[in-house]
Amino acid sequence: MNFKIWMNKKINKVEEYLKSVVKENENPQKLIYEAMNYSLLSGGKRLRPLLLLGAYELFQNNEDAAMPFACAMEMIHTYSLIHDDLPAMDNDDYRRGRLSNHKRFGEAAAILAGDGLLNKAFETGLEAALEHKINIESALKALAEIAGSSGSDGMIGGQVVDMFGHDKISSLEDLKYMYSLKTGAIIKSSVTAGALLGGADEKELRALESYAEKIGLAFQIEDDILDVTGTLEKLGKAAGSDAANDKITYLTFVSIEEAQSTVIKLTEEAIESLDAFGEKAAHLAELARYLTNRDH
């Protein structure tokens, strides 16, 4: 199947599933459903679900069985954006071209909506595991992988370094460590959780980890490049905001040309990691190219 068609089909399925997760109703707590859905259903690339589904499909083709786990990744990603945007954190008024959650619902509701989405990710994954469409041990391993990647030694840890340890980032290695936690960890677990759900063996898992680590870093470097070269339209936020905020980025340490060639190199290496899977991995390979070539 053509990559773009594959991708759009998957995105449609993901959107459909996400719409079914948080059911708005007239319970006294209905504000929380509204605030959760406001951010969860506001578009976005749905990258993490695509990675999970792409990895899963190397091994199995029962897409519906993997869908709850794929969407759990998006819930975790979305909650992290809501909390990152809070005044005490990055204090961003806009997200994906709309008011950020706390600007729309107030800080208290935004904190709770974030909590609710993190919690809902595990509710969704655990309920899916109990449906036995996936081997129960594999489902548990995938959920444990996801939980580890989003916690204090994963995404949350990365946000802490970004918020509080930024002035201690004095080398490219320090920066890459922060990136590997803040954005890399859940990109990686999207891929490895998909592989675990599909029943990958150790060797296959290692190959996919390598793929995921490389695209995770390439994605983040591309983000830093786009912040300099991009337009408001492409970014959904003002270009040059990193520089304006004196933010340490990949471009603090290397030239833009060097960063661009690193992105190309990482992307090619990521695709090479997929060699053993042959033609089956065509969508994951295209996904790597798509992710790191976002300005067209």
Next chain:
Amino acid sequence: MNFKIWMNKKINKVEEYLKSVVKENENPQKLIYEAMNYSLLSGGKRLRPLLLLGAYELFQNNEDAAMPFACAMEMIHTYSLIHDDLPAMDNDDYRRGRLSNHKRFGEAAAILAGDGLLNKAFETGLEAALEHKINIESALKALAEIAGSSGSDGMIGGQVVDMFGHDKISSLEDLKYMYSLKTGAIIKSSVTAGALLGGADEKELRALESYAEKIGLAFQIEDDILDVTGTLEKLGKAAGSDAANDKITYLTFVSIEEAQSTVIKLTEEAIESLDAFGEKAAHLAELARYLTNRDH
């Protein structure tokens, strides 16, 4: 075993386990470990772990197998306190006689520490499930029960009603609905998760649900009573704070005498729900009395 001895033994084991969960080290994200431990290891009654262990021990006696799940309940409870204390929420400067998390570490770190503890609860539970000391299906059911109880139709939903729907609470039924979510849900799931981990059948589960619902409500009413009759020493906060904040409580609708007799009645009914378990349930029965008789 004498109840007080049993309780203190359990609390010591819980404290020991909690100390081992978040290991402080010199990683760049170390602030998050410190902020998580600050609140997690600040004492408290450890009620939810006690309930889980007490229910589990009706069926099994391998305490170590249930301990990670018991401590996961405490992590969820602790994260909810950290987030509830935030300026955008209840804006409390003190908790258990110490500075609240955000007063000690700042708002951003407190938000992340709360997120980290919620996440860690699931990390802990999922890792424990993969150790196979508990039947895997039972472990998953227990975790799903816990996740449901802490989410937008459980504890988070209750906090939303408390924060945003307080002026719509116009009857005792409305108030009881809010209490059943805000504090009742994870008290109940502590008991039912313990029972599920132990392998309870449907009938046993229903009996324990009844026990848990009744002590959950009794506990909350007792809290409202103590706010009027208690002292700073017993409460860890100033007495009369609900009245000062114009808060709707159980005493908005009934006299203090009626509330007190309701607590006694609920406690006795909770203990009656344990009848079928005979002598084995002595600790859970004592726990019910202990919880609702907190002013000595």
